Amino acid sequence: xxxxxxxxxxxxxxxxxxxxxxxxxxxxxxxxxxxxxxxxxxxxxxxxxxxxxxxxxxxxxxxxxxxxxxxxxxxxxxxxxxxxxxxxxxxxxxxxxxxxxxxxxxxxxxxxxxxxxxxxxxxxxxxxxxxxxxxxxxxxxxxxxxxxxxxxxxxxxxxxxxxxxxxxxxxxxxxxxxxxxxxxxxxxxxxxxxxxxxxxxxxxxxxxxxxxxxxxxxxxxxxxxxxxxxxxxxxxxxxxxxxxxxxxxxxxxxxxxxxxxxxxxxxxxxxxxxxxxxxxxxxxxxxxxxxxxxxxxxxxxxxxxxxxxxxxxxxxxxxxxxxxxxxxxxxxxxxxxxxxxxxxxxxxxxxxxxxxxxxxxxxxxxxxxxxxxxxxxxxxxxxxxxxxxxxxxxxxxxxxxxxxxxxxxxxxxxxxxxxxxxxxxxxxxxxxxx
Amino acid sequence: xxxxxxxxxxxxxxxxxxxxxxxxxxxxxxxxxxxxxxxxxxxxxxxxxxxxxxxxxxxxxxxxxxxxxxxxxxxxxxxxxxxxxxxxxxxxxxxxxxxxxxxxxxxxxxxxxxxxxxxxxxxxxxxxxxxxxxxxxxxxxxxxxxxxxxxxxxxxxxxxxxxxxxxxxxxxxxxxxxxxxxxxxxxxxxxxxxxxxxxxxxxxxxxxxxxxxxxxxxxxxxxxxxxxxxxxxxxxxxxxxxxxxxxxxxxxxxxxxxxxxxxxxxxxxxxxxxxxxxxxxxxxxxxxxxxxxxxxxxxxxxxxxxxxxxxxxxxxxxxxxxxxxxxxxxxxxxxxxxxxxxxxxxxxxxxxxxxxxxxxxxxxxxxxxxxxxxxxxxxxxxxxxxxxxxxxxxxxxxxxxxxxxxxxxxxxxxxxxxxxxxxxxxxxxxxxxx
Numbered sequence: 001x002x003x004x005x006x007x008x009x010x011x012x013x014x015x016x017x018x019x020x021x022x023x024x025x026x027x028x029x030x031x032x033x034x035x036x037x038x039x040x041x042x043x044x045x046x047x048x049x050x051x052x053x054x055x056x057x058x059x060x061x062x063x064x065x066x067x068x069x070x071x072x073x074x075x076x077x078x079x080x081x082x083x084x085x086x087x088x089x090x091x092x093x094x095x096x097x098x099x100x101x102x103x104x105x106x107x108x109x110x111x112x113x114x115x116x117x118x119x120x121x122x123x124x125x126x127x128x129x130x131x132x133x134x135x136x137x138x139x140x141x142x143x144x145x146x147x148x149x150x151x152x153x154x155x156x157x158x159x160x161x162x163x164x165x166x167x168x169x170x171x172x173x174x175x176x177x178x179x180x181x182x183x184x185x186x187x188x189x190x191x192x193x194x195x196x197x198x199x200x201x202x203x204x205x206x207x208x209x210x211x212x213x214x215x216x217x218x219x220x221x222x223x224x225x226x227x228x229x230x231x232x233x234x235x236x237x238x239x240x241x242x243x244x245x246x247x248x249x250x251x252x253x254x255x256x257x258x259x260x261x262x263x264x265x266x267x268x269x270x271x272x273x274x275x276x277x278x279x280x281x282x283x284x285x286x287x288x289x290x291x292x293x294x295x296x297x298x299x300x301x302x303x304x305x306x307x308x309x310x311x312x313x314x315x316x317x318x319x320x321x322x323x324x325x326x327x328x329x330x331x332x333x334x335x336x337x338x339x340x341x342x343x344x345x346x347x348x349x350x351x352x353x354x355x356x357x358x359x360x361x362x363x364x365x366x367x368x369x370x371x372x373x374x375x376x377x378x379x380x381x382x383x384x385x386x387x388x389x390x391x392x393x394x395x396x397x398x399x400x401x402x403x404x405x406x407x408x409x410x411x412x413x414x415x416x417x418x419x420x421x422x423x424x425x426x427x428x429x430x431x432x433x434x
Numbered sequence: 435x436x437x438x439x440x441x442x443x444x445x446x447x448x449x450x451x452x453x454x455x456x457x458x459x460x461x462x463x464x465x466x467x468x469x470x471x472x473x474x475x476x477x478x479x480x481x482x483x484x485x486x487x488x489x490x491x492x493x494x495x496x497x498x499x500x501x502x503x504x505x506x507x508x509x510x511x512x513x514x515x516x517x518x519x520x521x522x523x524x525x526x527x528x529x530x531x532x533x534x535x536x537x538x539x540x541x542x543x544x545x546x547x548x549x550x551x552x553x554x555x556x557x558x559x560x561x562x563x564x565x566x567x568x569x570x571x572x573x574x575x576x577x578x579x580x581x582x583x584x585x586x587x588x589x590x591x592x593x594x595x596x597x598x599x600x601x602x603x604x605x606x607x608x609x610x611x612x613x614x615x616x617x618x619x620x621x622x623x624x625x626x627x628x629x630x631x632x633x634x635x636x637x638x639x640x641x642x643x644x645x646x647x648x649x650x651x652x653x654x655x656x657x658x659x660x661x662x663x664x665x666x667x668x669x670x671x672x673x674x675x676x677x678x679x680x681x682x683x684x685x686x687x688x689x690x691x692x693x694x695x696x697x698x699x700x701x702x703x704x705x706x707x708x709x710x711x712x713x714x715x716x717x718x719x720x721x722x723x724x725x726x727x728x729x730x731x732x733x734x735x736x737x738x739x740x741x742x743x744x745x746x747x748x749x750x751x752x753x754x755x756x757x758x759x760x761x762x763x764x765x766x767x768x769x770x771x772x773x774x775x776x777x778x779x780x781x782x783x784x785x786x787x788x789x790x791x792x793x794x795x796x797x798x799x800x801x802x803x804x805x806x807x808x809x810x811x812x813x814x815x816x817x818x819x820x821x822x823x824x825x826x827x828x829x830x831x832x833x834x835x836x837x838x839x840x841x842x843x844x845x846x847x848x849x850x851x852x853x854x855x856x857x858x859x860x861x862x863x864x865x866x867x868x
Contacts (some may be wrong), residue, residue, distance in 0.1 A: 093846035211816040233816035261857035352830035358839035362858040370830035384669035384828035394818035396786035396804035405792035414525035423695035424796040
């Protein structure tokens with residue numbers, strides 16, 4: 001049995017249009033979603049816990065009467081970790097340890113310097129006080145995501161990490177709880193959707209308001225995050241996950257097929273693209289796909305994803321392949337080539353770069369160390385993997401000496417008067433020496 | 435003549451409520467604004483230049499028929515700079531030079547490290563390709579803002595810096611043009627409003643689409659930025675400017691009054707707050723305010739701002755004053771005290787900290803070096819001054835050795851199977867050595 005996957009070449013005349021079609025994707029947040037979310041946010045802001053309980057009972061088919069029933073204790077989290085089968089607990093703790101040690105390298109320090117006249121300039125770097133982590137419930141509740149979102153905040157020095165995770169029909173995912181314990185989460189509320197985002201943004205009687213909200217969610221969660229942006233910070237609005245594999249044709253085609261599957265199995269909208277200068281290799285990978293697909297647990301999801309959004313692209317040259325990389329600005333880029341480091345300087349946009357035949361993207365999803373929260377849908381053009389820097393902020397430092405203020409005051413005065421801001425000018429002029 | 439300014443003490447029973455009232459501020463983006471902006475964005479996306487010309491003619495009372503009439507040449511910018519009076523040109527160039535040299539210190543470099551088994555991990559830091567800078571027109575067209583927005587992008591290594599600035603009734607501000615030349619702006623279009631934001635976000639036949647849009651604007655601009663977020667990156671949505679001055683009572687009260695004015699003169703919504711443990715000093719500053727206000731060009735704006743949004747707060751202790759600082763998370767914090775460095779460790783949130791009696795905030799607005807684009811309305815809790823880091827982005831680097839992939843593969847396999855992602859598991863397992 002064979003499946004249909006889009007295939008084209010960078011040499012064909014309609015190549016640019018093929019690429020546009022392949023990459024077109026837009027999350028639909030229509031007026032109705034906007035209105036629903038806006039109502040929920042208003043309701044949580046004005047009625048707090050009561051509204052949060054109502055929405056949770058309604059949307060997650062729960063039947064609780066107090067917020068106490070919607071909070072998990074540290075004991076529950078620790079118990080979940082302790083009771084995991086040993087192999088899983090060790091894997092989780094090893095992953096947490098590697099993620100922590102990589103992120104330690106991202107910590108940024110305050111700095112300052114003093115000019116000849118004694119004026120000090122610099123920047124003070126501090127952690128945020130309290131952040132919120134949204135963890136999706138149901139089939140997309142991934143313990144690895146808990147690690148990837150919470151550990152950078154923990155490394156940054158954030159004192160309170162508040163996690164929300166919906167538990168539809170009351171179903172708890174013990175691995176998610178265990179991951180919260182391993183990652184240093186402070187408090188966990190079993191709420192989700194726009195109501196959870198609103199609660200974190202504005203606070204309720206029970207849920208503390210946070211400074212920033214990170215983590216993926218459905219269209220209601222994404223719309224709510226966009227709406228509360230400004231009241232709190234948010235991370236990127238995530239689109240479907242995608243991978244671009246570039247292969248010189250010398251990696252085992254089964255490996256490459258499975259790498260493409262590993263992205264496609266996330267959901268029907270996920271996107272897996274293979275680029276090679278070797279047309280025969282594209283055939284070989286296609287054969288591997290057809291051979292391996294029937295053996296996959298999530299064959300239906302993978303088939304839909306590959307058929308609807310996948311592609312095999314024949315590049316005319318390595319230069320062509322690099323142009324494709326930069327056009328796509330992929331979330332995950334696998335460079336399954338002989339000398340991946342030689343490719344690096346030309347690559348301008350990618351969330352994460354998996355280099356060499358051994359570096360399966362799946363290793364990065366779990367335990368290599370770097371974050372798996374990455375910019376999707378081409379947003380690697382302007383955004384970065386989630387990191388410690390997302391939980392730190394800066395304050396400029398300026399301390400003028402009497403001499404420095406006098407000199408700078410002259411320049412400031414001229415410029416302020418050019419802008420007709422005379423109070424600015426006079427404030428500066430007071431500091432000019434006679 | 436005396437003016438009314440809110441005054442209260444941290445000791446009074448309704449203090450917390452007084453603070454809440456003082457700090458309550460919300461930009462009103464109502465359904466009508468949303469609809470208008472949404473229509474404009476759609477129109478620009480679908481009809482490009484034609485729509486951009488129409489909206490510009492309509493909103494800026496222009497009468498142009500082609501985009502060529504809405505673009506300024508590099509020669510025009512350079513001419514504006516060359517023809518400035520010498521004093522102004524020198525001040526502008528000195529400011530640009532100081533801003534550039536401070537921001538050079540913010541540049542972040544790529545890094546990597548190699549583990550014992552040969553696995554390489556790191557992060558590659560690159561500039562964005564092309565960014566857009568929104569510069570407001572009319573009375574808020576500040577040349578200093580052009581420097582502050584464009585120079586960090588230039589230092590980051592951004593190749594194309596596209597500036598938009600509306601010119602209502604066709605009026606050009608020569609200082610703004612000169613600043614664009616001094617800051618290294620690539621192209622300037624004389625368009626503004628939501629239509630300019632949409633053009634930058636999606637591109638038109640003439641305006642190149644950018645990767646990120648920064649710069650302040652009115653409610654239409656802010657709403658449009660929020661709407662295109664995701665298609666492009668954006669900076670913070672700016673609220674009215676504010677200053678918090680903390681003084682030990684030993685600075686000349688005229689200086690402090692003028693520092694408060696320098697914020698208040700921006701616009702009626704601007705906020706100036708003075709905190710002191712010395713009640714007599716609050717009286718003295720109030721007397722200076724009453725004395726100096728009639729001498730100010732923008733007396734009416736200052737009076738409205740101070741009456742509607744200003745405050746003189748009597749703190750019971752330095753500890754109290756620090757609590758007020760962290761509660762407000764001010765955009766500008768002036769520490770007009772004897773030993774400002776002793777205060778620093780306790781200050782958790784502030785956009786920029788002006789330390790000591792000589793460091794008037796106005797010096798930082800123009801030429802000290804640090805950026806004057808700062809987080810407003812308490813957003814210093816989670817955001818930072820505009821900087822070079824806003825124009826750089828990161829790609830994670832992972833290159834596993836055969837040994838590293840084998841070991842990591844075991845952990846990834848266990849975790850992936852815990853999440854029922856078997857393609858992930860099998861992709862990792864292919865790399866495990868027998």
